[in-house]
Amino acid sequence: MAKLKLLVAEFDTPAEIVAAAGKLQSAGYRDYDAHTPFPVHGLDKAMKIKDSRLGWIVLAHGVAGATLGLGMQWWMNGVDYQMLIGGKPYFAYQAFVPVTFALTILLSAFGAVFGMLFLNGLPRWSHPLLAHPGFRRHTDDKFYLSVESVDPKFDATKTRALLEEIGGKRVALLEAP
Amino acid sequence: MSQINVMPEAALVVPPEAPHEKLVHGNHDFHDVTELVSEVTERKPELAWKISLVLAASVLGGFGAAVLYLVWAGIGIWGLQQPVGWAWDITNFVFWVGIGHAGTLISAILFLFRQKWRTSINRFAEAMTLFAVACALLFPGIHVGRLWMAYYLAPLPNQMGMWPNFRSPLLWDVFAVGTYGTVSLLFWYVGLIPDIATLRDRAKTKLRAMAYGLLSLGWRGSMRHWINYERSYLILAGISTPLVLSVHTIVSFDFATSVIPGWHTTIFPPYFVAGAIFSGFAMVVTLMVLARQLYGMKDLVTLDHLEKMNKIILLTGTLVGYAYGMEFFIAWYSGNEYERYAFINRAFGPYAWAYWTMITCNVLSPQFFWFRRFRRSIPVMFALSIVVNIGMWFERFVIIVTSLHRDFLPSSWGYFMPTIWDIAMFIGSFGLFFTLFLLFIRFLPMIAISEVKGVMPQASPHHGHDTGHGQGAPLAAAEAR
Numbered sequence: 001m002a003k004l005k006l007l008v009a010e011f012d013t014p015a016e017i018v019a020a021a022g023k024l025q026s027a028g029y030r031d032y033d034a035h036t037p038f039p040v041h042g043l044d045k046a047m048k049i050k051d052s053r054l055g056w057i058v059l060a061h062g063v064a065g066a067t068l069g070l071g072m073q074w075w076m077n078g079v080d081y082q083m084l085i086g087g088k089p090y091f092a093y094q095a096f097v098p099v100t101f102a103l104t105i106l107l108s109a110f111g112a113v114f115g116m117l118f119l120n121g122l123p124r125w126s127h128p129l130l131a132h133p134g135f136r137r138h139t140d141d142k143f144y145l146s147v148e149s150v151d152p153k154f155d156a157t158k159t160r161a162l163l164e165e166i167g168g169k170r171v172a173l174l175e176a177p
Numbered sequence: 178m179s180q181i182n183v184m185p186e187a188a189l190v191v192p193p194e195a196p197h198e199k200l201v202h203g204n205h206d207f208h209d210v211t212e213l214v215s216e217v218t219e220r221k222p223e224l225a226w227k228i229s230l231v232l233a234a235s236v237l238g239g240f241g242a243a244v245l246y247l248v249w250a251g252i253g254i255w256g257l258q259q260p261v262g263w264a265w266d267i268t269n270f271v272f273w274v275g276i277g278h279a280g281t282l283i284s285a286i287l288f289l290f291r292q293k294w295r296t297s298i299n300r301f302a303e304a305m306t307l308f309a310v311a312c313a314l315l316f317p318g319i320h321v322g323r324l325w326m327a328y329y330l331a332p333l334p335n336q337m338g339m340w341p342n343f344r345s346p347l348l349w350d351v352f353a354v355g356t357y358g359t360v361s362l363l364f365w366y367v368g369l370i371p372d373i374a375t376l377r378d379r380a381k382t383k384l385r386a387m388a389y390g391l392l393s394l395g396w397r398g399s400m401r402h403w404i405n406y407e408r409s410y411l412i413l414a415g416i417s418t419p420l421v422l423s424v425h426t427i428v429s430f431d432f433a434t435s436v437i438p439g440w441h442t443t444i445f446p447p448y449f450v451a452g453a454i455f456s457g458f459a460m461v462v463t464l465m466v467l468a469r470q471l472y473g474m475k476d477l478v479t480l481d482h483l484e485k486m487n488k489i490i491l492l493t494g495t496l497v498g499y500a501y502g503m504e505f506f507i508a509w510y511s512g513n514e515y516e517r518y519a520f521i522n523r524a525f526g527p528y529a530w531a532y533w534t535m536i537t538c539n540v541l542s543p544q545f546f547w548f549r550r551f552r553r554s555i556p557v558m559f560a561l562s563i564v565v566n567i568g569m570w571f572e573r574f575v576i577i578v579t580s581l582h583r584d585f586l587p588s589s590w591g592y593f594m595p596t597i598w599d600i601a602m603f604i605g606s607f608g609l610f611f612t613l614f615l616l617f618i619r620f621l622p623m624i625a626i627s628e629v630k631g632v633m634p635q636a637s638p639h640h641g642h643d644t645g646h647g648q649g650a651p652l653a654a655a656e657a658r
Contacts, residue, residue, distance in 0.1 A: 015638040021400075034400040037207060038371075038631040039407055042638050043400050052408035062416075076332060076340035083342055098349035098427050102356040105420045109360040109413060113367055116409035120402040123394035130390075130397060136378035138398045139371065139627075141207035 004176040005149035009168025017143035020166040022046035031151035035144040061111025069103030233611035240605025252322040261593040266320035273313035279457025280306025285417035296628040308613040346430040353427040371627040425453040438519035439580030448500035455493035459565035494543030538568020
């Protein structure tokens with residue numbers, strides 16, 4: 001497998017990167033990405049990124065949490081170890097609401113956090129971008145576009161020219177070590 | 178292969194005066210925000226910080242010693258005696274859990290209401306929440322006396338073939354507070370990921386690069402990641418909102434589901450939640466006033482932020498005052514003589530001093546915040562925020578101890594006196610709280626860098642020209658608007 005290569009271009013403002021990403025998208029590129037210090041409003045539209053699927057993952061976790069919570073209490077207090085307390089029924093669903101609720105929230109939160117990491121392919125500690133000293137300001141005040149060599153339209157010369165044309169500064173080619 | 182050159186200083190884009198309220202004061206660009214917040218974790222620790230840490234850690238050490246003695250000798254070392262079998266231990270628990278409500282409330286509920294001012298204080302408040310919940314969890318842990326039996330609380334299969342009783346509010350508490358602590362930690366950590374990446378990218382030493390590199394999970398600011406990230410944040414806010422309201426509700430069930438006059442009250446859940454927000458916001462103000470002063474964050478955490486906090490303190494303090502009044506009304510209206518006696522005794526009996534301390538601190542003192550001059554005065558809000566938390570500690574003490582100390586029969590009346598160990602453990606828990614807090618301030622960004630950047634006027638792609646076209650994803654749009 002060929003080594004992953006990336007062409008990276010730098011931009012100064014949110015407006016610049018939104019415009020440039022739109023141009024890259026209309027030029028037919030798909031395996032490219034934007035790197036910004038905060039989520040830039042409108043950039044997802046320009047890049048035509050699909051809506052996140054995270055909600056479904058969370059829903060599944062929430063349902064699992066509710067089932068687990070209620071099922072656990074039903075089994076433990078209703079079936080396996082019955083305690084007669086104040087004449088209350090063994091399976092007292094009203095009293096089982098708080099724990100069911102807590103477990104629903106707990107599992108949903110796991111789904112929201114670990115599902116997000118899963119969809120993003122994180123943690124990934126080794127990435128050509130991270131190794132590059134010039135890229136460090138993506139978490140500070142600069143905005144970057146990166147085009148991956150796996151994109152069918154990727155061409156070291158032409159893509160570089162395009163990135164420069166749409167306003168990218170300090171265009172650089174990075175290679176996975 | 179060409180390399181990106183060493184970059185020159187960022188061109189300063191001076192924003193024109195924004196038409197809407199300015200959340201960040203002074204002419205700061207994105208880099209200034211990064212610098213202001215990150216620099217605190219990078220410079221040499223100040224002498225004041227070192228002294229504070231030594232003090233806090235010593236108190237924590239004392240706390241550890243007191244807990245060891247408790248485990249050795251049993252809970253008889255506390256002032257507990259019939260009829261008061263529950264006093265400072267549970268007062269401290271409710272006190273700390275209450276304080277631990279502000280962080281997630283600010284992060285979740287204010288996020289859903291699009292209160293953009295929260296971005297300057299949410300990280301700080303969430304950290305405070307976590308540490309307060311850690312302190313809270315200790316008290317039920319140690320008040321069982323035999324610590325090695327604490328696993329009885331969990332639904333673990335055991336050799337006795339027993340399961341816990343899920344109809345007990347004390348067990349609900351375990352699940353509610355445990356879930357709250359875990360979800361708050363996750364929420365806090367998700368918010369931290371991009372900011373830890375900022376620290377990683379600024380790291381000058383190998384150790385910092387490694388530590389922050391690991392913690393940031395390889396975050397590279399990808400827009401494709403931000404989409405899922407923002408959705409995750411929104412969902413966490415959505416599910417934390419009912420959670421944060423449920424936690425103190427369930428804590429109040431510990432009392433409300435019992436048949437003790439003074440505890441058996443339907444107003445408890447909303448009353449406890451209002452009190453929790455009240456005390457939590459007061460603690461945030463106490464710490465924030467100190468931190469912004471010491472670390473030069475006055476442009477990020479402005480007087481406007483603090484004033485908004487004070488308004489919420491005024492609101493919740495007054496709600497709590499309403500609850501105190503309504504409890505009295507219902508005690509009279511119920512026609513139940515035990516209930517009536519419990520309340521008359523609460524206000525005019527042997528614990529009247531505690532009751533009126535509570536009323537003065539919680540109901541009267543926040544009324545100063547009706548005046549803008551006081552809401553915006555640092556010394557006034559600092560003093561009042563401490564007074565409020567003293568009052569809230571007394572509130573729990575009054576509810577718990579006055580309801581217990583006069584049982585139904587006068588033959589079983591008593592008066593609770595704390596021992597030195599009660600006091601040591603209460604003070605000791607502050608050692609834990611402040612130790613964790615001081616470490617947080619030095620090693621993690623205390624203000625949400627990426628979120629603050631997102632609400633600055635420069636963050637909008639339309640900044641500087643008035644086109645008003647295009648709508649982004651609803652979340653990004655609402656955040657940037």
